[in-house]
Amino acid sequence: MADLVMDLSQDAGPLPAKPERSGGTRVLIYSHDTFGLGHLRRSRALANAIVEDRPDTSVVIISGSPIIGNFEFGSGVDYIRIPGVTKLPDGDYRSLNLNVNLDEAVGLRQALILQAAKAFKPDVFIVDKEPTGFRGEVVPALEYLKAAGCRLVLGIRDVMDEPALLVPEWERKGAKEALIRYYDEIWVYGLKDVYQPLKALNLPADVDKRITYTGYLRRDVPPTPSLTRYPKITKQPFILVTTGGGGDGDHLIDWVISAYEADAGLEQPALILFGPFIDRDKRGSFVERIAKQPKLDVMSFDNKIEWLMKKADAIVAMGGYNTFCEALSFDKRTLIVPRTKPRLEQYIRAVEAERLGLVRMLSDYEEPPTPERMADALRSLSAQPRPSEVTIPGLLDRVKERLKALTDPEASSAPAYRQAAE
Template sequence: MNLRSVAPQDKHAERAQQHQQFTNRAPTVTPKILLYSHDTAGLGNIRRTLLLAQELTDQYPRAAILIVTGSPMIHAFRIPDGIDYIKLPCLDRVEADRYEPRFLSACAAEVKQTRQTLLQNATLGFQPDLMIVDKRPAGIDGELLPTLRALRRHHPRTKLILGVRDILDDPTRTRASLQRTGCFDTIEQYYDEVWIYGTQAIFDPIVEYAFPPAVARKTRFCGYLKRPTVLRERPAGPPHVLVTTGGGGDGSDMIEAYLEGLMALPRRLALRTTVIFGPQMPTPRRTALLERFGYLADVVFIDFEADLTHHYAEADVVVAMAGYNTVCELLSHGRRAVLVPRAEPVREQLIRARLFAARGYCALVEPDDLTPELLMATVLAALEPRSRIELPLDMEGLPRIRTRVQSLLAGGAR
């Protein structure tokens, strides 16, 4: 530490300088930050939103952070101190760009108006210094547009960020969707920056989705978002396979194929398995799986756990779909993985799984090729000892986000 003495006549000047420094810094020390996550299918959007909220809380312990979300599972997650949330009525994605109320199906127009009103009232009432919007710049069916207009009119100092995962969908479909919904115009008019939670070395949305120059100039590649990990000593016994579907809404075929393959294994091949269904798996499907496979020895069935960190730490191989958050968790833990991506209603998972498999980060079973025999053969191959090739991958998304937030709250951009 470098110490220096201060002459008495300098003390008043130094105190004034310190006061001015604190005054200048105060807005960034206690910021108000709002995160909007429209949330329809699965757990990906809300888990990413909560990860960002936790990171911002660590960066600014005195911050006030408000999440506005349509996730039906927000209550199941641990909400850190300094964070609160407003729950929007739930929607379901029935096609790539079409949504319907999940529970209030007879009141589609009323649900849309309720979500729009809640969004606008919450945002204008909270008056955030920084607002991070997940994936859809105008929200679902434009529900965020009145809020954006009002923010720019009444609170022009609010910094607006659009956060986008590495891959949205097939490039042809995505280009058409972005043009049809006016997303680029919305970004140009209202947003300060676009954050891509990925790297151009894997997938470059600026090129693939034909970002116009004005949007490309606002775009920053953060890198993938590394998750917290734990170290656990692997227990003695057979290899351990974790089978997880994320939200579980469309993961039952993967679970069924794995368990059928497990039943067909010769007795000399033993595996311990943990199956996590996911909270959105239809009850009849979960019941049928338990009735058929519940007797299997060395298989543990779990409905849902919000934090899979310890399960990843104990697994030798993970069988999973290829959602953004799942892939980030696998990369963070360094686990061998067999990915069985969904291909509809969007092809994001399929594209991601193919790109990562081609680079040696995982094994891939194409959804159209899924059979018990192929899946189990791929799992057994993944369990074979081999020298690991550590390919560099940018997982520094969260530190870069910290840097951008600090700059924006200090008055950068716009």
């Protein structure tokens, strides 16, 4: 199946005649979901923002996430759940639920993605993160939709990985060639002043002109409150500790608990949110330790975490893209404790965000993770500036403007907010 990545000779089938169709603009989003919640939550935020701005638009998200049905979507947004794949500790992948090998699972996903493209007939196709999709599964749909006149967009987060790893990875996947061949626009969900994720690829000048730095994707609380019952601890100023999906957040949770265990003088309480993918055994151990600390409480998962974000006095998180956007959107004092393995993505984002004064960072990359270091950092949160105290033009997103430019014949084709190097 690896040969599929740039095998462009495959017949995606004849282009059907375009029948009359109802409704306004149609947007298809491919969410690259093989681990955690990050890609799904970003795609959901994008879809909800689109239909809020343009109520006649229909958006379909294609995702392999096993919990996509737990989230609330705006009117006009729906999803197609394709068979999931999951990342193993050794970096390899396997089928999540089906008893088939990985190649067969990818082949099924590829066929479903192509069929969705043919049936839905989108005006815009937004691909998340991977230009060819997981193991090339999006290439036949790209071929078909390009020939059909659909506008193709690659959407990537502000930081992908350190250049020494990103460049060979993209060469191996044929991603750079796909970027050049297929995509009308590349949306970087961030600011050029923070980071330029594709700079090391040395893209041709005409491709570089397709890049738009949209700013960070703005987040709002869902229209209906969470049905989750919040602990008593949330009735007073509290620190929210979140690790996103929870599959790789054990280190942060352990470090926070150890700080409260070691320092009885920590006054502000903290609510720890595990996430749905936390290891069951580690979860049990953490619950026992948390139960002994009067200033700590715990929740398993909240599919409307935005409400908790808004209630919290401050946030402690690993520094994934979505949490960073929420901290900016809700103007929260934030301590980032970035993951440094297997990628430096979170560390790079945290370093640059701290440089701009948007967050504070605490890392074990060069110093040991002692309870005292965490306790000092938690104690300092209340005196930390809020993101709104830093003036950075275009910080939050302009995606809606770009979508209008792609779908409105009378709109300017020039990017609305490029921050491009002159």
